[in-house]
Amino acid sequence: MNAQQDLLQRLHMDVPLLFPVILICGIGLVVLYSAAGQDTDLIVRQGIRIAVALALMFLVAQIPPDQIARWSPWFYGLGVGMLALVLAVGDVGKGAQRWLDLGLFQIQPSEIMKIAVPMVVAWYLADKSLPPGLLRLIVASLLIIIPVVMIARQPNLGTAVLVGAAGVAVLFLSGVRWRVIAGVCLLTALCIPLIWYLMHDYQRVRVLNFLDPQQDPLGAGWNIIQSNIAVGSGGLYGKGWLNGTQSHLEFLPERSTDFVFAVYCEEFGFMGVSLLLSLYAFVIIRGLYIALHAQNTFGRLLAGGLILTFFVYIFVNMGMVTGQLPVVGIPLPLISFGGTSLVTLMVAFGILMAIHTHRRLLSD
Amino acid sequence: MERQLVFRDVSRESRVFKRRIVMAGAVMAILVLLIIARLIDLQLIKHVHFITLSHENRVKVLPIPPIRGLIYSRDGILLADNRPAFSLEIIPEQIDGMDGTIAELTKIININVVDTQRFYKLLQKQRRFDAVPLRFRLSDEEVARFSVNRHRFPGVEIAARLTRYYPLGPLTAHAVGYVGRIDENDLERVDVSNYSGTMHIGKLGVEKAYEDVLHGRVGYQQVEVNVRGRILRVLDRTPALPGKDLFISLDASLQTTATEALAGRRGAIVAIEPETGGVLALISSPAYDPNAFVNGIEPESFDTLRRSPGRPLFNRALQGNYPPGSTIKPFLALAALEYGVRDPDEQTWCPGWFKLKGSSLIYRDWKRGGHGNTNLPRAIIESCDVYFYSLANDLGIDRITAFLNRFGLGKKTGIDIMGEADGLIPSQDWKLKNWHLPWYPGETVINGIGQGFTLVTPVQLASATATLSARGRHMQPRLVMRIEDPITFSPAELPDATRSWVEIIEKNHWDPIISAMVDVVHGPTGTARTSGRDAPYRFAGKTGTSQLVSIDHDEENDGHELPEDLRDHSLFIGFAPADDPRIAVAVIVENGGSGSAAAAPIARKLFDHYLSGSGI
Numbered sequence: 018m019n020a021q022q023d024l025l026q027r028l029h030m031d032v033p034l035l036f037p038v039i040l041i042c043g044i045g046l047v048v049l050y051s052a053a054g055q056d057t058d059l060i061v062r063q064g065i066r067i068a069v070a071l072a073l074m075f076l077v078a079q080i081p082p083d084q085i086a087r088w089s090p091w092f093y094g095l096g097v098g099m100l101a102l103v104l105a106v107g108d109v110g111k112g113a114q115r116w117l118d119l120g121l122f123q124i125q126p127s128e129i130m131k132i133a134v135p136m137v138v139a140w141y142l143a144d145k146s147l148p149p150g151l152l153r154l155i156v157a158s159l160l161i162i163i164p165v166v167m168i169a170r171q172p173n174l175g176t177a178v179l180v181g182a183a184g185v186a187v188l189f190l191s192g193v194r195w196r197v198i199a200g201v202c203l204l205t206a207l208c209i210p211l212i213w214y215l216m217h218d219y220q221r222v223r224v225l226n227f228l229d230p231q232q233d234p235l236g237a238g239w240n241i242i243q244s245n246i247a248v249g250s251g252g253l254y255g256k257g258w259l260n261g262t263q264s265h266l267e268f269l270p271e272r273s274t275d276f277v278f279a280v281y282c283e284e285f286g287f288m289g290v291s292l293l294l295s296l297y298a299f300v301i302i303r304g305l306y307i308a309l310h311a312q313n314t315f316g317r318l319l320a321g322g323l324i325l326t327f328f329v330y331i332f333v334n335m336g337m338v339t340g341q342l343p344v345v346g347i348p349l350p351l352i353s354f355g356g357t358s359l360v361t362l363m364v365a366f367g368i369l370m371a372i373h374t375h376r377r378l379l380s381d
Numbered sequence: 382m383e384r385q386l387v388f389r390d391v392s393r394e395s396r397v398f399k400r401r402i403v404m405a406g407a408v409m410a411i412l413v414l415l416i417i418a419r420l421i422d423l424q425l426i427k428h429v430h431f432i433t434l435s436h437e438n439r440v441k442v443l444p445i446p447p448i449r450g451l452i453y454s455r456d457g458i459l460l461a462d463n464r465p466a467f468s469l470e471i472i473p474e475q476i477d478g479m480d481g482t483i484a485e486l487t488k489i490i491n492i493n494v495v496d497t498q499r500f501y502k503l504l505q506k507q508r509r510f511d512a513v514p515l516r517f518r519l520s521d522e523e524v525a526r527f528s529v530n531r532h533r534f535p536g537v538e539i540a541a542r543l544t545r546y547y548p549l550g551p552l553t554a555h556a557v558g559y560v561g562r563i564d565e566n567d568l569e570r571v572d573v574s575n576y577s578g579t580m581h582i583g584k585l586g587v588e589k590a591y592e593d594v595l596h597g598r599v600g601y602q603q604v605e606v607n608v609r610g611r612i613l614r615v616l617d618r619t620p621a622l623p624g625k626d627l628f629i630s631l632d633a634s635l636q637t638t639a640t641e642a643l644a645g646r647r648g649a650i651v652a653i654e655p656e657t658g659g660v661l662a663l664i665s666s667p668a669y670d671p672n673a674f675v676n677g678i679e680p681e682s683f684d685t686l687r688r689s690p691g692r693p694l695f696n697r698a699l700q701g702n703y704p705p706g707s708t709i710k711p712f713l714a715l716a717a718l719e720y721g722v723r724d725p726d727e728q729t730w731c732p733g734w735f736k737l738k739g740s741s742l743i744y745r746d747w748k749r750g751g752h753g754n755t756n757l758p759r760a761i762i763e764s765c766d767v768y769f770y771s772l773a774n775d776l777g778i779d780r781i782t783a784f785l786n787r788f789g790l791g792k793k794t795g796i797d798i799m800g801e802a803d804g805l806i807p808s809q810d811w812k813l814k815n816w817h818l819p820w821y822p823g824e825t826v827i828n829g830i831g832q833g834f835t836l837v838t839p840v841q842l843a844s845a846t847a848t849l850s851a852r853g854r855h856m857q858p859r860l861v862m863r864i865e866d867p868i869t870f871s872p873a874e875l876p877d878a879t880r881s882w883v884e885i886i887e888k889n890h891w892d893p894i895i896s897a898m899v900d901v902v903h904g905p906t907g908t909a910r911t912s913g914r915d916a917p918y919r920f921a922g923k924t925g926t927s928q929l930v931s932i933d934h935d936e937e938n939d940g941h942e943l944p945e946d947l948r949d950h951s952l953f954i955g956f957a958p959a960d961d962p963r964i965a966v967a968v969i970v971e972n973g974g975s976g977s978a979a980a981a982p983i984a985r986k987l988f989d990h991y992l993s994g995s996g997i
Contacts (some may be wrong), residue, residue, distance in 0.1 A: 147394045191403070192397035246438065249431025262439045266613065267604065269927040283435075287424045294413065301409065305402055317398055321405070328409050332416065339419045 029078040029374040031307070037299045038351065038366060042067050045277075045352035047298055051259045052273040052280040053354065057194075066356040070363035077367025082373045085368060086315045089133075089140035093160070096133040099126035100167045127168045127176045128361045132368070134161055134180050135322035138187040142313035148192035157188060172217055175333070175345035182329045187322035190308075223344045240276070243268045245340050247279040255286030273354040275346055278338040297350075307373040316372040319334060323365045330362075398852065440616065441606045446577030447597030448918050450624030450867065452557055452587060455659070458633035460553050461588065465541035466676075467519040470512035473504060475536025476540040482534065483515070489526045492516055512540060517676060545581060545588075545675045549633065551668035552640055555696045556585020556631055556660070556860060558798070559671035575599045578621075581675065587629060587860055590798045594864055594873070597624035604917025610992035612805065625873055630659030637887035638990040639664050642983040647971040648951075651843035651858075652987060655962045658847070658856025660796065661991065662966075663840070665697040700802040702836040703969055706925030707764045707976065708954045709785070709831035710851060711894050713772060714757055717782035718890040722775045725893040728754045731767035737774065737822055739747070743825055747926075761897035764924060766830050773829025778820055781828055782808040782981050787883050788845040789855065790837050796844075797859040804841050832928055842954055843967035850921070850956035850965045852891045853883040898923055899959045909953065912981035920988055921962075924976030948972040953980035957988040964991050 025032055046060055046067075053059045103126055138157050149157065161184030169177040184330055189198070213221065247263035256262065261283035264272045272280050282290055304324030311317035327350060334349045336342030348358050423431065452461035452870045469490060476482050483500075486492060492515065500515045519527070524539055531537075545560045547553060560581040568584045571592075576582070578599055583589035600621030604612045643666045652662035669686055678686075686694055695701070717723035733751030735744040746752065746766040752759070760768035773781060785791060791806030805811075807828070809820040827833040837845075840858060848855040864873040898921035900906075902913025908924045927950040951973030956965035966984050973979030 097470045141959075147388070147397065177556055186405075190398060192394070192401060235830050243438075245423060246431050246434045248420070249427050250435035251424055252428040252432065266439045268435075282420070282424065287420060289418055294417070298413070305406060309402055309859050311397060314394060317395075321398070321402060323411075325405055325515060328412075332409075335416050339416065339423060341415070341419055 026374060028075070030075070031078075031303070031370045031373050033097065034300065034303045034307070034366060034369060034373075037296045037303075039071075041293070041296050041300070044296075047099050047258070047280040048277055048281045048284070049273055049354055051261065051284060052264055052277055054258065054265070058306055059354070063354055066359055070356070070359045074361060074363035074367035074370070077364050078370040078374065080371055082311075082313070082316045082368075082372050085136070085319075085371065086140050086143070089136040091135035092129075093133040096126055096129040097164055097167070099129065100164060101161050104167060104170060125357050127164075127171065127173055127180065128178070130164045130168065130180045131176070131183055131326065132323070132364055133362050134164060135183040135187045135319055135326065138184050139315050139318035139322060142187070142191045143313065143318060147314065148194060149205075154188075154197065161185065161188075165309075172220070173346070174220055175347040177325060178345065179329060179347065183322055183326040186325035186329075187318050190291040190318055190325075194198060238251070240270045240344055241340050243270065244276055244279045244338050247276075248282040248339055251283040251286040251289075253287045255282070255284045255289055258284050260284060275334070275344075275348055275353065276338055277353050278335055278349045281352070282338070301328055304369055307369050316376075320369050320372050323369060327362070327365065331356075396733070418991055419945055434515050439605050441604055443573075443602050443604055443612075443617075445600035445602055445619035445621045446578030446580070447599055447813070448623040448867075449545065449560070449581070450595040450597065450626045452595075452627045452629060454553075454629060454631045454633040454636075455661075455862065456634055459548055460557050460629070460631070462546045462548055463543040464546040466517070466544040466546075467524050467539050467541055468514045469516040469519060470514050470538055470540045471500075472536045472538070473510050474666055479504075479904070482537065484516070486527075486534065486537065489530055490516060490519070490523050512538065514540070528941075545672075547671045549636075550670045550672060551693075552636055553631065553633070554586075554668045554671045555665040555698060556586055556636075556663040556798070558588040558590075559584055559674045560588050561674050561811055562677055565609065579680065584674065585671075585800070586625065586798050591627055591861060591864075595624040595627065598622035623867050626865045626867050627861050628865065630654065630657070630661060630862045631663065631860060632661045632991065634663045635987060635991050636664065639983070639987055640666065640668075642986045643970070646973060646979070647691055647697070648980075649701055649969050650966065650987070651698050651838040651839045652966040652991070653843050653847040653856075653858050655847040655851040655854075655856070655956065655965050657862070658844075658858045659862055660840075660858050660860050661964060662987065663698050665695070665699075665701070667691040667693040669693040694802060697969070697971075698839045699796070699798070699800050701838055701969070702802055702804055703839070703950055704833075704835055704851065704927035705768075705790075705831035705837045705842060705951070706927035706941065706950070706952050708842060708923050708925035708952050708967075709790075709835065709837075710761055710764065710769055710829075711898055711923050711954075712785060712788055712790070712845065713769060713781065713829060714761055714778070714897075715849075715890060715894050716776055716780060717757070717772050718893070719784065720776060720780055720888070723757055723772060725757045728756050729760070729765075729768045729771055731755050731765050733767070735767045735770035735826065737826065740823065742823060744823075755823075758897035758900065759906075761894070761923065762900045762904050762907050764901075764922050769829035770826045771829075773825050776808070776825075777959060778809060778825045778828065781825065782806050788848055790841050790845050791835075794844045795857050797861055801840065802838050804838050805834055805836040831925060839967045839969050842952075842969075843965060846954040846956060846967055847962075847965035848883055849891075849894070850962035852888075852895075855881045855883055857881075895921055895959065898955070902955070902985075909977045909981040911977065912985040915931045916985070916988070918988070918992055919959040920955055920957030920985075921959040922953055922981060922983055922984060925952030925954070926950070926975045927952060929972075945972050949974055950974045951979035953984045955981075955984045955988070957992060964988060 036314065046064060049063055050060050076279065137160055141157055141160060142153065145153065161181060165177050165181040168180055243263060247261065247269050250256070261280055263269045264280040264284055269276055269279055279295065301324055304320065304327065308317050308321035308324060311320050330347060330350045333342055333345060334345045337344050348355060350362055351359065449463055451459060451463070454460050483492065483497060496516050500513060503513045506911065516774065519539065527539060547557065547559065561584040562580060563576060571582065575598065579596065583592040583595065588595065598621060601619045602615050603617040605614050605616055606612055639662045643650065643664065646666060648666050650662055650664040651660065653659065654661055673682060719981045720812065731746060731751040731753060733746045733749055751767060752763055753764045755765045755768045759765065785806045791804045793801045793803060812818060812820050824833050828835055844858045846950045861875065864875050866873060899919055901924065902920060902922050904910065907913065909922055913920065929947055929949060951970040952964065953968045953976050956962040966987055968980040968983045970979040
């Protein structure tokens with residue numbers, strides 16, 4: 018082990034995780050430059066956000082996992098409290114109440130929950146023998162359902178799904194029995210009509226458009242059709258950087274945020290997509306590796322839950338852009354323009370690194 | 382506290398966790414494969430389909446309308462021009478407070494409710510960055526007033542578009558015609574793609590007949606547009622081919638002279654150059670301003686024109702069917718010589734009336750007491766009716782019909798603008814077919830003085846006169862003499878004027894007729910001698926008075942006591958100079974009375990102007 022690696026080890030940085038993450042961020046800046054119409058100013062801003070997020074990751078990585086476990090319930094409680102505040106007084110942004118203005122800066126409590134929920138579930142379950150009994154299962158489920166419902170009521174369906182997925186991932190990894198899983202699946206299927214009834218009109222339209230985009234090609238189906246055209250016209254090698262007509266001629270909606278993957282597909286083609294998927298796969302495999310090698314239940318449940326959530330992020334976004342899933346406002350991890358999801362992701366990676374790098378210190 | 386003492390099987394938990402991780406990994410791998418399969422489907426299998434869609438998305442083909450060819454008169458006067466017309470346009474996306482802006486604009490430019498309503502209707506249909514017209518045809522003063530205040534109105538601009546303009550207005554309306562907005566009927570008879578950028582099309586006259594020459598060929602530009610259709614850049618450009626300029630045989634100054642000579646009376650004048658068949662003047666009075674039709678005439682104005690008793694929209698020169706009256710006599714005299722029915726010097730006794738054998742019906746001469754012993758020249762010079770009653774009777778209807786048809790009377794002349802009427806030279810067949818009655822000999826008699834069923838149009842009469850003046854050489858009348866490319870100035874193909882001959886067996890049969898027509902204006906007893914007085918050149922002519930109500934012709938009853946619309950039509954045909962004809966005319970003044978009183982002086986003015994103007 019050379020000195021440089023040793024230094025990074027001491028700084029609690031996990032190189033196999035750090036390296037692909039930084040590469041993906043780099044690719045993100047390149048794509049954004051094209052997607053945002055070669056706006057250098059915007060790229061600088063995003064670069065600064067990446068730097069800040071990396072710094073935060075570094076700080077989180079220094080915290081020992083035991084400490085993280087101890088903070089989990091407080092962190093969760095704070096998040097739920099802020100969610101309640103948002104529902105009460107939150108600013109209205111894009112027709113949905115998501116932001117809490119704290120004067121100095123705005124925070125999106127639903128983002129906090131993406132980490133707080135797997136943390137608290139992992140903390141709650143790690144305390145006792147696994148797999149959890151029925152009572153503990155119900156309590157853990159409530160810990161997940163309460164914030165999910167609050168987020169869905171903002172309304173912010175995408176984040177609610179991700180927060181729920183993060184909690185469920187931890188539950189799944191904790192070894193919940195198959196018959197319970199089957200039962201929950203059945204219950205969910207039965208609940209679909211109820212969910213449909215509770216959905217906002219625009220949410221229903223999204224689902225309908227997903228099922229048949231040609232139904233309203235100039236209205237709400239437009240995004241899906243144009244996104245498919247962008248992806249498909251990219252072909253094997255893509256149209257080349259800065260040459261994507263769909264995005265540059267404004268046919269593609271939300272092209273620097275939720276639909277940035279379509280721009281990437283159009284300009285870099287199937288080859289480019291393969292590269293990006295490989296990098297993501299590398300991150301996920303490394304994450305799973307960290308989870309498998311975590312030394313306590315909390316660490317392994319949390320690491321596993323976070324990395325599965327990361328996958329859900331990628332899958333839902335790509336599924337949406339390629340027309341396989343309904344349009345939900347989920348950005349492409351590490352690439353889409355914007356700071357909030359970036360910070361959340363980096364904090365998650367920081368936790369993964371903390372779990373992995375503090376391990377040896379414990380074993381020594 | 383008790384529960385914490387329960388033994389935890391850490392290795393089992395770890396095993397379960399590992400299994401779950403492997404399971405999750407497998408599920409993720411399947412989901413990733415789904416995404417990859419979808420990407421392969423979109424990017425590799427259906428790539429061609431989507432690249433086509435993306436291409437269609439961004440490239441639009443926009444037409445570039447060609448510039449319409451100009452129309453000039455033979456004397457180089459511009460008759461149809463393309464002028465910038467100024468309109469006030471608003472770009473909606475640059476305006477905040479549309480109502481306020483319009484209210485402010487109303488203070489400096491006359492904008493009425495109709496304009497505003499149309500504007501708001503257009504506003505809903507058009508895109509936010511496309512200029513929407515608020516007012517058309519701004520006056521120069523309004524343009525100036527707006528220009529001064531322009532800084533106060535960002536997003537409001539004055540746009541200049543080329544529109545057709547006819548500088549001489551009503552003067553050339555019936556010959557040149559006009560263009561108007563393309564309607565659905567027009568689209569059926571043109572190549573729609575060639576007209577994709579064009580707003581106007583020839584509706585009448587030369588503008589309609591030479592539409593394909595004047596219009597030109599549309600150009601195209603391929604532009605890259607964004608999702609809202611805003612043009613970002615031009616990718617490719619095929620310029621439009623401008624329409625060709627037309628030089629027509631019409632003499633603008635002669636046209637003016639003729640119009641002034643008519644002095645607003647209802648009537649028609651057609652002047653033809655016998656040598657070429659070129660139409661020197663074509664007038665139908667009253668006329669209308671063709672400029673009113675270019676951008677769509679207001680319904681009220683159109684109604685006024687349509688209901689006007691003078692029927693200004695009616696093209697009398699082409700469509701007016703008139704009894705030729707005595708102007709038919711020179712042609713019938715020629716027929717009589719041709720068929721050997723009369724000898725020039727053969728005398729016919731005119732007692733002032735004519736009666737067919739076995740009939741008690743009396744046909745009167747216009748001159749009470751008659752002309753006495755009359756030969757052919759005198760019958761023309763003094764317009765003796767009895768002579769021609771008898772002549773027509775001896776010729777018979779079949780020969781009259783055949784001979785007049787040879788001069789093109791009673792059928793379309795084939796002039797190069799549309800809308801000609803047929804006229805009518807009656808025949809036995811015609812009467813049987815249309816009236817289901819046999820031909821009566823008495824009908825032949827009145828044919829001898831151009832009454833009865835006989836009808837001619839002014840252009841037919843002028844063309845027949847030109848043929849007569851050229852001793853049988855017939856040139857099909859036409860308006861366009863030259864087509865020129867506006868860029869290369871090279872003349873374009875124009876078919877030669879159709880030429881034909883009216884075959885006359887004895888060439889010297891022309892002489893007595895023409896010399897008699899000269900004496901109509903220059904002889905001491907000629908019916909139009911007042912019009913021929915002191916002319917610096919010799920010309921030939923024949924007066925005609927066509928009766929509209931069936932009354933016995935008396936010298937006293939010259940029509941002036943009748944209400945105006947029942948008075949006789951005044952006609953004159955003639956050509957000048959007599960021995961080397963360069964202009965042949967037919968003049969008809971509706972309800973103008975006798976031919977010598979109204980029509981002949983007008984012809985004299987035309988000759989004076991044309992022959993002096995062209996350097997005699």
